[in-house]
Amino acid sequence: MPHLLRSLLFLALLPTLALAQTPKVKLGVDLLRESNFAALTNKRIGLIVNPASVAGDLTPTVDVLRAAPNVQLVALFGPEHGVYGDVYAGDKVPDMVDPRTGIPIFSLYGKTKKPTPEMLKGIDALVFDLQDLGARSYTYVSTLRDVIAGCAENNVELIILDRPNPLGGNRIEGGPVAPGFESHVSYIPTPYLHGMTMGELAMLLRDTYSPTFQKLTVVKMAGWKRDMTWNDTGLQWVPTSPHIPSADTVPAYVATGILGELGVLSNGVGYTLPFQIVGAPFLSADALADALNTHYASPAHAYAKSPATRPTDVPTSPAFPDPGPSKPAGLYFQPIRFRPFYATFEKTPCQGVQLRIDPKTPENLTEINFRLLQTLNAPHLLALAPKRHNMFDKVTGSPQARELLQQNADLTPLFNQWRTYSESFRTSRQKYLLY
Numbered sequence: 001m002p003h004l005l006r007s008l009l010f011l012a013l014l015p016t017l018a019l020a021q022t023p024k025v026k027l028g029v030d031l032l033r034e035s036n037f038a039a040l041t042n043k044r045i046g047l048i049v050n051p052a053s054v055a056g057d058l059t060p061t062v063d064v065l066r067a068a069p070n071v072q073l074v075a076l077f078g079p080e081h082g083v084y085g086d087v088y089a090g091d092k093v094p095d096m097v098d099p100r101t102g103i104p105i106f107s108l109y110g111k112t113k114k115p116t117p118e119m120l121k122g123i124d125a126l127v128f129d130l131q132d133l134g135a136r137s138y139t140y141v142s143t144l145r146d147v148i149a150g151c152a153e154n155n156v157e158l159i160i161l162d163r164p165n166p167l168g169g170n171r172i173e174g175g176p177v178a179p180g181f182e183s184h185v186s187y188i189p190t191p192y193l194h195g196m197t198m199g200e201l202a203m204l205l206r207d208t209y210s211p212t213f214q215k216l217t218v219v220k221m222a223g224w225k226r227d228m229t230w231n232d233t234g235l236q237w238v239p240t241s242p243h244i245p246s247a248d249t250v251p252a253y254v255a256t257g258i259l260g261e262l263g264v265l266s267n268g269v270g271y272t273l274p275f276q277i278v279g280a281p282f283l284s285a286d287a288l289a290d291a292l293n294t295h296y297a298s299p300a301h302a303y304a305k306s307p308a309t310r311p312t313d314v315p316t317s318p319a320f321p322d323p324g325p326s327k328p329a330g331l332y333f334q335p336i337r338f339r340p341f342y343a344t345f346e347k348t349p350c351q352g353v354q355l356r357i358d359p360k361t362p363e364n365l366t367e368i369n370f371r372l373l374q375t376l377n378a379p380h381l382l383a384l385a386p387k388r389h390n391m392f393d394k395v396t397g398s399p400q401a402r403e404l405l406q407q408n409a410d411l412t413p414l415f416n417q418w419r420t421y422s423e424s425f426r427t428s429r430q431k432y433l434l435y
Contacts, residue, residue: 023056023234028161028199028219029064029129030056037068039159039217043124046075048108048147051085052131052238061129061161062101073103075123079130079143080109081241088242108143113184115150125157131240132198133250134167136174137257137395140240142187144198145205152213160218162199162434164233166250167359169195169226169435172426173366175418178398185395191422192366192397193254196429197221203432220434229359243274251357252276255368261392262385263344265376266352270343277336278372279352281345285335289353292333295326296371330361331368370401370411378405
């Protein structure tokens with residue numbers, strides 16, 4: 001066979017070969033299946049799922065339980081984005097009957113976020129199988145807290161099918177949630193990145209909010225280690241929500257998701273690289289990339305387009321007393337030109353940078369949001385979005401970072417406080433670790 005033909009055949013077979021590889025990690029649903037569903041035998045089950053709820057061979061968990069002997073799947077429950085993942089972020093998810101299986105679907109992101117007695121009627125156990133990102137603002141962890149509360153109040157068993165934290169089990173970053181800033185995007189008592197699996201979080205949340213609840217079971221994974229990021233697991237990534245299409249999106253979500261809440265810079269949502277871009281019509285891609293790759297908290301005025309081409313509201317920044325901290329290892333800013341299809345700057349030509357992130361090496365992903373705002377003249381950008389300050393603060397966990405950014409003040413003391421809190425949490429969470 002000619003060399004070129006062999007090469008083309010190999011490339012064509014790559015997706016099949018990838019699927020044929022045995023993952024290094026067995027998920028909770030895989031171990032449940034291997035146990036012949038011992039934890040579910042002769043029970044009527046409600047299942048909390050979305051499209052990423054699959055076994056290691058990509059069989060949907062819904063189908064795994066429908067085929068299980070002596071198990072009756074009687075209801076499905078949908079978190080934000082719904083059971084099929086087709087509801088836009090923040091939109092209410094309706095109750096409905098599943099057109100594929102005929103099973104009723106109850107919404108946990110509509111009139112209520114907590115399972116009600118009516119929803120749980122006739123159910124012996126809820127099975128929770130949602131893939132998390134490792135970030136406090138990703139609402140599936142808030143759904144977990146509400147599900148624990150609903151099960152505790154109604155004396156219904158809860159079984160967690162555990163899954164990897166795609167950022168690994170050691171990355172802990174960010175500050176606490178300040179009193180008065182609790183919301184569905186900051187609803188659990190952890191740093192912004194908690195470094196825990198859903199099963200581990202379930203035990204922490206049970207002890208914190210429902211300490212008398214004794215009907216919690218975690219079906220552990222096999223083969224997962226705390227230093228593993230997603231690509232180490234050998235598992236296929238299935239989008240966990242519409243704007244998390246790949247495992248590469250996960251560290252980017254952490255680095256730009258908070259920044260994007262202001263709506264004054266595009267973070268790629270609405271383009272083909274959600275969360276992996278920071279850009280705007282008034283920026284110069286090449287100048288910004290060059291500056292960020294040297295010192296990523298420098299004055300902003302050098303990165304805007306020339307006065308002849310920029311709009312009158314282009315941010316300019318006073319000179320900082322020093323060029324700012326050096327860029328962390330494992331982080332690279334690549335210049336990019338793009339035109340969002342929807343969302344911020346819809347159909348408008350933009351320039352900016354694409355973040356290339358090694359999920360293992362950057363010292364702190366969460367702080368990138370604030371360093372980028374600092375670079376691009378945060379006082380000006382925040383002044384453009386006063387109605388978004390409350391949401392920005394809720395996702396951050398407090399107003400402190402925003403207030404410092406508005407003053408063009410040094411963020412380092414706050415970041416040091418966050419790091420102290422994160423290390424304290426690293427110690428306090430120890431009793432809940434399963435791996």
